Amino acid sequence: MTRTLLHVVGARPNFMKVAPVLAAGSAAGVRQLLVHTGQHYDHAMSDSFFTDLGLPRPDEHLGVGSGSHAEQTARIMMAMEPVLDKHRPDWLVVYGDVNSTIAAALVAAKKGIRIAHVEAGLRSRDRAMPEEINRILTDQLADLLLTPSRDADGNLLAEGIPAERIGFVGNVMVDTLLRLRGAARARGAVESLGLADRPFVFVTLHRPSNVDDRATLTELAGALTDLAGQLTVVFAVHPRTRQRLADWGLTAALAGVRLLDPLGYLETINLAERAAFVLTDSGGLQEETTVLGVPCLTARPNTERPVTVTEGTNRLVASTRAAIGQATTRVLADRAAGAFSGRQPEGWDGRAGERIIARIAAMA
Numbered sequence: 001m002t003r004t005l006l007h008v009v010g011a012r013p014n015f016m017k018v019a020p021v022l023a024a025g026s027a028a029g030v031r032q033l034l035v036h037t038g039q040h041y042d043h044a045m046s047d048s049f050f051t052d053l054g055l056p057r058p059d060e061h062l063g064v065g066s067g068s069h070a071e072q073t074a075r076i077m078m079a080m081e082p083v084l085d086k087h088r089p090d091w092l093v094v095y096g097d098v099n100s101t102i103a104a105a106l107v108a109a110k111k112g113i114r115i116a117h118v119e120a121g122l123r124s125r126d127r128a129m130p131e132e133i134n135r136i137l138t139d140q141l142a143d144l145l146l147t148p149s150r151d152a153d154g155n156l157l158a159e160g161i162p163a164e165r166i167g168f169v170g171n172v173m174v175d176t177l178l179r180l181r182g183a184a185r186a187r188g189a190v191e192s193l194g195l196a197d198r199p200f201v202f203v204t205l206h207r208p209s210n211v212d213d214r215a216t217l218t219e220l221a222g223a224l225t226d227l228a229g230q231l232t233v234v235f236a237v238h239p240r241t242r243q244r245l246a247d248w249g250l251t252a253a254l255a256g257v258r259l260l261d262p263l264g265y266l267e268t269i270n271l272a273e274r275a276a277f278v279l280t281d282s283g284g285l286q287e288e289t290t291v292l293g294v295p296c297l298t299a300r301p302n303t304e305r306p307v308t309v310t311e312g313t314n315r316l317v318a319s320t321r322a323a324i325g326q327a328t329t330r331v332l333a334d335r336a337a338g339a340f341s342g343r344q345p346e347g348w349d350g351r352a353g354e355r356i357i358a359r360i361a362a363m364a
């Protein structure tokens with residue numbers, strides 16, 4: 001293929017998705033460019049992922065940083081325009097559902113540059129979630145919708161997307177997980193954190209619906225305090241969550257919980273693999289725990305990744321102290337009874353990156 005692909009990433013969950021596609025593209029001799037919008041910029045949220053995943057230095061770094069949704073999206077759009085004019089790629093490849101995804105797609109669509117959306121078709125049916133807006137709009141703009149699971153194909157067909165634009169390729173994040181699982185063990189975060197000899201819960205929480213509402217975050221802090229009475233609780237705290245805990249005077253209430261800064265990819269996978277269970281509101285960890293066969297409680301009323309519940313190890317739980325307490329009791333009992341072997345959903349096999357490149361190459 002002599003065409004040029006321009007990949008756009010910006011936020012933490014994009015990085016593990018672009019890595020296998022870049023690798024497959026290189027192996028196939030495709031001309032590729034990597035653009036980092038700078039939506040995430042802290043070392044722990046960005047550079048450490050580039051290092052651990054073996055990603056090349058971006059060809060362009062837009063340095064947009066944080067802001068309101070409107071500010072951030074607008075800044076990315078303005079910075080993307082000259083980049084697309086300069087490189088004139090045949091395809092823009094965007095990933096997931098973050099603001100960088102929709103912003104880049106919107107600019108490319110108006111310039112007549114074809115768009116491939118990796119992780120297309122996921123729907124929570126909850127438009128209060130900013131990512132749901134990003135998913136719906138990016139899928140409307142995309143010329144090629146590359147889906148991670150069969151439910152996503154059904155969602156797109158129901159929205160009137162023509163079948164010939166939809167390509168089921170499986171879950172590309174699993175390519176990275178399977179490639180780096182051994183490296184994650186070798187990094188040994190569990191050992192260096194002194195967790196090797198004890199059962200622990202690994203916690204991450206950062207969704208606006210959980211951490212930007214004072215009553216909900218107070219409930220969650222109560223739930224973590226209760227959990228810490230039963231087993232070790234390790235909480236990798238996203239910058240926005242740390243800010244909210246401080247704003248509302250909740251940090252002191254978490255004295256029994258081990259609060260860590262955001263972890264790198266290899267550390268995160270190592271902790272997830274060895275945890276008694278994971279408590280999260282992340283999209284990626286719902287999928288990673290399914291592959292690892294580790295129980296996951298997702299503190300959300302819905303999920304855009306339903307196969308992690310129907311086929312994997314994921315359970316939804318309300319973001320209240322009482323609900324998380326009850327779910328913990330059940331999860332620990334079911335885990336002891338061996339209920340969490342899990343099943344690998346179709347196409348979660350480590351080969352999605354190759355299928356993505358093959359599918360783009362097959363388009364005229």
Ligand code: UD1
Pocket residue numbers: 011012013039040041042045046066067072097098099100130131206238239240283
């Ligand atoms: C974004 C994505 C979300 C994803 C998450 C992973 C959108 C709409 N949301 O949410 O889907 O699950 O990334 O982390 O794109 N901040 C820092 N350092 C950083 C980045 C952010 O301190 O490197 C702080 C800033 O105060 C910023 C806040 O975190 O305002 C939120 O960052 P932002 O990129 O707006 O959204 P996330 O909550 O990270």
